[in-house]
Amino acid sequence: MTENTLKEKINMNGNNSIEIDCAPNGKPLNYKILNEEIHQVINSGYKKIILNKVCGQRFIGASLQGDLEFVINGVPGNDLGIFMDGPKIIVNDNCEDQAGNTMNNGTIIIHGDGGDVIGLSARGGKIYVKKDVGYRVGIHIKEYERKHPVIIIGGTARDFLGEYMAGGLVIILGLKILPDGKITENDYPICGNELGTGIHRGKIILRTNEDLQSKLGVGAKLFKPDEDDLKHIEPYLKEFCEIFSIPYKIITQKPFKVVKPISKRPFGGSYCGQIV
Amino acid sequence: MSIEHNIPNYFRVKIESDHCKKCKRCVSHCSYGALSFNNEKIISDDSKCVACNRCASMCPGKAIKIVKDESCLPPHGNYSRRIRNIIWAQSGTGGVLLSATGNDRPIRNIFDDLLLDACQVTNPSIDPLRETIETKVFFGRKPQKLDFTTDPIDPNKISLKTEFLPHFEIDMPLMVGHMSLGSISYNACMAIYQAVNELNILAGSGEGGLHPDFYEYGKNIITEVASGRFGVDIKYLQNTVGLEIKIGQGAKPGHGGHLPGEKVNSMISQTRMIPKGSDALSPYPHHDIYSIEDLAQLISALKEATRYKVPIGVKIAAVHNSAPIAVGIVRGGADFISIDGFRGGTGAAPRIIRDHAGIPIELAIASVDQRLRQEGLRDQVTLVAGGSIRYSADLIKAIALGADVGMVGMPVLIALGCRVCQQCFRGLCSWGIATQKPYLVKRLDIDVARNRIINLFHAWNEELKEILGAMGIDSIESLRSNRDRLRYIGPNPRIADILNVKHAGE
Numbered sequence: 029m030t031e032n033t034l035k036e037k038i039n040m041n042g043n044n045s046i047e048i049d050c051a052p053n054g055k056p057l058n059y060k061i062l063n064e065e066i067h068q069v070i071n072s073g074y075k076k077i078i079l080n081k082v083c084g085q086r087f088i089g090a091s092l093q094g095d096l097e098f099v100i101n102g103v104p105g106n107d108l109g110i111f112m113d114g115p116k117i118i119v120n121d122n123c124e125d126q127a128g129n130t131m132n133n134g135t136i137i138i139h140g141d142g143g144d145v146i147g148l149s150a151r152g153g154k155i156y157v158k159k160d161v162g163y164r165v166g167i168h169i170k171e172y173e174r175k176h177p178v179i180i181i182g183g184t185a186r187d188f189l190g191e192y193m194a195g196g197l198v199i200i201l202g203l204k205i206l207p208d209g210k211i212t213e214n215d216y217p218i219c220g221n222e223l224g225t226g227i228h229r230g231k232i233i234l235r236t237n238e239d240l241q242s243k244l245g246v247g248a249k250l251f252k253p254d255e256d257d258l259k260h261i262e263p264y265l266k267e268f269c270e271i272f273s274i275p276y277k278i279i280t281q282k283p284f285k286v287v288k289p290i291s292k293r294p295f296g297g298s299y300c301g302q303i304v
Numbered sequence: 305m306s307i308e309h310n311i312p313n314y315f316r317v318k319i320e321s322d323h324c325k326k327c328k329r330c331v332s333h334c335s336y337g338a339l340s341f342n343n344e345k346i347i348s349d350d351s352k353c354v355a356c357n358r359c360a361s362m363c364p365g366k367a368i369k370i371v372k373d374e375s376c377l378p379p380h381g382n383y384s385r386r387i388r389n390i391i392w393a394q395s396g397t398g399g400v401l402l403s404a405t406g407n408d409r410p411i412r413n414i415f416d417d418l419l420l421d422a423c424q425v426t427n428p429s430i431d432p433l434r435e436t437i438e439t440k441v442f443f444g445r446k447p448q449k450l451d452f453t454t455d456p457i458d459p460n461k462i463s464l465k466t467e468f469l470p471h472f473e474i475d476m477p478l479m480v481g482h483m484s485l486g487s488i489s490y491n492a493c494m495a496i497y498q499a500v501n502e503l504n505i506l507a508g509s510g511e512g513g514l515h516p517d518f519y520e521y522g523k524n525i526i527t528e529v530a531s532g533r534f535g536v537d538i539k540y541l542q543n544t545v546g547l548e549i550k551i552g553q554g555a556k557p558g559h560g561g562h563l564p565g566e567k568v569n570s571m572i573s574q575t576r577m578i579p580k581g582s583d584a585l586s587p588y589p590h591h592d593i594y595s596i597e598d599l600a601q602l603i604s605a606l607k608e609a610t611r612y613k614v615p616i617g618v619k620i621a622a623v624h625n626s627a628p629i630a631v632g633i634v635r636g637g638a639d640f641i642s643i644d645g646f647r648g649g650t651g652a653a654p655r656i657i658r659d660h661a662g663i664p665i666e667l668a669i670a671s672v673d674q675r676l677r678q679e680g681l682r683d684q685v686t687l688v689a690g691g692s693i694r695y696s697a698d699l700i701k702a703i704a705l706g707a708d709v710g711m712v713g714m715p716v717l718i719a720l721g722c723r724v725c726q727q728c729f730r731g732l733c734s735w736g737i738a739t740q741k742p743y744l745v746k747r748l749d750i751d752v753a754r755n756r757i758i759n760l761f762h763a764w765n766e767e768l769k770e771i772l773g774a775m776g777i778d779s780i781e782s783l784r785s786n787r788d789r790l791r792y793i794g795p796n797p798r799i800a801d802i803l804n805v806k807h808a809g810e
Contacts, residue, residue, distance in 0.1 A: 063608055086601065091538055091609035106601060107592075111609045113538050126592050129605070132537045148592055149533035151577055167591050168532065172577040192587055194578060229582055293565045293583045299654070300399030301730055303314065303354060304389040 045076035050102065056083040059105065063087060070096065079104075084124065089117050089134075106143070109136050112153070125162070128155045133175070137271055142181070150177040150196070154264070157181045158205055158272050160216070164188040171195025171230060180268045187220030190287065191245070195229040199261060201268075201279065202235050211278055224248030224287040228294050232287040233261055240285055247294030251286040258284070311392045312385070313373045315355045317348035323367035330359035330368055335734040335744055336727070354725040358734035390655070403655035404728035404738070405714060406555055406647040406692055413647075414666035415698045417794030419808055423776040430778055432769035438779040439768050441708055443506070443686050444471025444546070444615035445639035470615045470639065472545055474524075475504040476765045477703060477780050480757075481644075481690050481713035482528050482550070482619070484510025486563050486572050486584070487651030487728065489745040490517075492720060492737045495753030497521035502754070503761055506709070511550055511561060511586060513575040519543040526617070529606065531560060532586035534576040538609075546614050546640065547606050549599070551590070552621030554648025554665070554691040556657045561586030563652075567731050567740050596629075600636030607637070615639035615686075622646060622668030622691060623661075627675035634681045642711060643668050645691020649713045651738055652729030665691035666705060670803040673706025673785050682706075682785075696767040705803060706785040719756045720748060 046069050050057050057065075062085045069077060075096055079088070082102030089098060089109040096115035100108075103121050110129040118137045125143035128136050131150040138155075144162035147155050152175035160183035167188065169177045177196035182203050190198045204214040218236040225245020233253065234240065240250055253261075261284075269276045317338060324346060331339045331346065338352035339359060350373065360368040377385055393401060423429040430437060447466045455461035480500055485493050487510060494517070500507040501521045509518075509527040513535015518525065522543035529536055530550040541547065552558065563572070563584035573580040593599050599618065606616045617640035618633045620626065626643060633641050645665025650658065669689045676682035689702050690711025699710040718724065721735040728738035736748030768780060777783050791808040792800035800807050 067611070087605050087608040090605060091541060093538060107605050110605050111536070111538060111541060129592060130533045130536055145591055151537070164591055168587060170578050172579060192585055194582060194585070226585065228585065229579060292581060295562065296564060296583065298400055299402050300393060300397040301402045302393040302397060304386065304393050304401065
């Protein structure tokens with residue numbers, strides 16, 4: 029892409045911010061072209077990038093580092109923020125699958141529904157989703173030293189929530205946030221089956237009255253939240269409420285349940301190392 | 305006494321008291337606890353001996369010999385000693401039996417049934433000592449054809465128009481297979497990376513991340529993105545010459561990974577970026593890959609993440625449908641494919657999978673090569689084949705069957721002192737290879753180990769040249785898929801059909 033054609037598609041807003049039309053003449057850009065444009069504007073020194081008319085383009089924000097902010101108007105495609113290390117992405121719509129895949133650091137805020145497999149293997153950062161999400165959310169997120177991934181879902185989740193979890197925090201609030209801003213309790217179950225199956229570190233917190241015992245996966249155990257748990261989640265919840273304009277007192281109207289691993293080594297006893 | 309204790313020993317430690325100086329060196333070197341000193345003499349608990357031969361090697365008086373235990377079980381042609389031992393072990397513990405290294409069942413090796421051609425009269429052989437024989441290989445995606453532009457003013461000025469996709473050059477058709485820090489020790493990793501750097505060949509990082517000390521060897525390291533995504537961050541993506549999505553491993557097709565928490569010390573924790581003492585579990589599948597389309601998506605994601613600078617490949621285990629899977633992988637955008645045969649090694653795998661799943665690499669290379677050819681895709685990608693390439697003869701046969709590069713693991717470890725005791729999963733390797741215990745790791749001298757690997761591969765490369773010269777071929781790339789230079793002498797002509805190799809005499 030030459031510099032001239034690039035300039036035609038982008039609007040400079042001054043103060044380090046720039047807009048990119050992702051569907052010029054109504055035709056969505058190929059993801060490779062769009063991501064190349066994003067790299068070019070970053071190299072030119074822009075810090076805030078507003079992407080308009082995004083329509084399923086994949087890998088937005090892939091492996092980007094540093095103090096960048098993206099505002100996405102439209103629906104971004106799979107693997108939003110994959111391998112990302114630091115930037116903030118705000119999606120003003122729904123989002124396709126695997127947002128925050130293997131993310132090292134950064135923030136993804138989705139003002140709509142998320143997809144499946146959110147935060148796959150993420151090692152750090154935050155992913156906040158206003159509405160509902162699909163299957164295998166928070167799978168294999170892991171913590172390391174000061175890195176501690178946090179995923180908060182305003183609505184509900186499906187099966188295999190927090191599968192193989194190796195650290196970090198997943199919170200499901202079970203709210204329903206209507207387009208007019210009214211907030212009610214979500215009618216759907218808070219999560220599906222195989223909750224936390226294979227979890228060996230970290231915790232999953234669910235705001236619900238449901239009996240979750242029958243949904244628990246292998247190696248997961250239900251607890252009542254203790255003071256440390258509540259203290260741990262409070263700052264994240266307050267931040268979540270502020271972002272999505274949810275009165276914090278609504279959150280406290282229902283009790284929390286906590287899913288934690290029974291062991292750091294859930295499958296340690298399944299094997300036999302005898303010489304044969 | 306429980307029945308379990310009646311499992312007959314495999315080995316016996318024979319100590320000749322005349323030669324024993326009672327220095328107790330053997331006791332301190334035995335990491336399996338088989339030897340002790342009772343203030344009078346060295347005594348052995350043969351049930352713990354794994355025949356690693358460390359004691360025998362270290363004994364200054366050469367007083368120790370490990371021998372096969374001569375006690376016998378009632379003979380039975382079907383219930384072998386091995387089968388009986390498996391049953392005793394499982395009925396004692398109730399667990400899934402673990403194993404290490406590659407499949408040890410005496411299944412006929414197809415490489416051994418292949419013979420190489422040589423020149424006589426009608427085309428001359430080449431003397432490799434005096435003439436150039438190329439063993440370098442170009443790794444990555446290759447253009448189908450080259451386009452040139454001619455200068456309109458000066459027609460003698462011709463320049464290349466084709467844009468090259470990411471690829472690089474290695475000096476020998478060799479790659480040390482993926483062995484992670486965790487499965488093997490820091491010293492073993494360091495020796496391997498220094499050796500491949502010196503030889504300008506490749507090594508795989510395994511799926512356990514890349515320790516910062518190894519970044520400087522990155523131009524010879526292919527890093528692996530596996531289902532656990534351990535240690536995958538931006539530095540990992542940048543300090544590499546190629547990235548490989550690990551779908552499967554020959555020793556355990558379809559299985560995930562499981563590094564036990566006790567092996568996750570602070571160094572492993574730092575490299576894998578997981579907490580100390582936690583199990584490192586690699587899920588069985590990648591949960592973002594349930595189809596070829598999903599695989600293509602991760603290939604594209606890695607290309608995006610590395611800004612299209614390095615080749616992206618996919619490793620699969622050799623299984624029944626490898627050929628169509630490989631086609632999907634190439635169409636999905638991979639620049640190289642690694643295929644790991646059923647004899648491929650592992651640090652730990654359930655014995656049932658290691659011993660019974662997958663197919664021989666010889667058949668997999670041949671069928672993948674053939675299918676890619678039929679689809680017009682073969683020349684676009686580099687095909688890496690491993691899973692028991694034991695010595696240069698296997699390597700050359702693998703190349704003649706269709707591989708570009710041979711992936712080698714066990715021979716490297718054997719060069720470092722491994723005695724193939726197959727206890728890697730216990731983390732007690734007395735040779736300092738498959739262990740994380742500092743007192744064992746320091747037994748492996750990095751410089752000595754590096755030089756032994758360099759020597760080994762230097763010798764292999766010279767042997768490649770010898771055999772290429774004898775065939776009258778002056779470049780290893782001209783041997784690739786050159787099956788006419790192979791003949792089959794095994795018992796099953798159907799194998800020759802699948803390999804597309806003629807029978808000897810034809």
